[in-house]
Amino acid sequence: GQQVQQSPASLVLQEGENAELQCNFSSTATRLQWFYQHPGGRLVSLFYNPSGTKHTGRLTSTTVTNERRSSLHISSSQTTDSGTYFCAIDGTGGYKVVFGSGTRLLVSP
């Protein structure tokens, strides 16, 4: 089945620094979504980005489908960006979603 690898597993930044989170998947995915989860909170969709580049605020997602990778760039990080970021792709059989293990980000003031 589909596998999703995220790196790094954890990241510590000083406020104001940029972050680059990576997602690699085992076979061509037609659907890719980035989520954010605050500790103890719900999963919030950041981007639905099966291909190309999308921006929202300080976040940029770039997916290169034929290279089986996606990245999430956070510019000028803030302490409120702290949490876990998940990459998820379609699993076999259609709608089923397979999640990566996440990147835990800590932004210190």
Add this chain to the structure above:
Amino acid sequence: NAGVIQTPRHKVTGKGQEATLWCEPISGHSAVFWYRQTIVQGLEFLTYFRNQAPIDDSGMPKERFSAQMPNQSHSTLKIQSTQPQDSAVYLCASSLQGSYEQYFGPGTRLTVL
């Protein structure tokens, strides 16, 4: 739009008891998904409904777990004879017909003592 609603937010059961978790999808969304999240296993797919019909339950443990969607406004996940290893956060998500973008509820944290 209240988003996906899950109740209860926290549930504590004794080993061997039954637990029923509820999910109310976003109004108008025709697909409902259940996932389980633990520290060790991460996020795991359990089951999926489309237009109330069960489509894929390949992630559901074959014994003790069952899910239903009796109407378009709610789905339930029932765990019989709960075991400590069932302790997890159970997440429900919904999506629009034809869309793969999923919206998640806050989860139900189940603790089995």
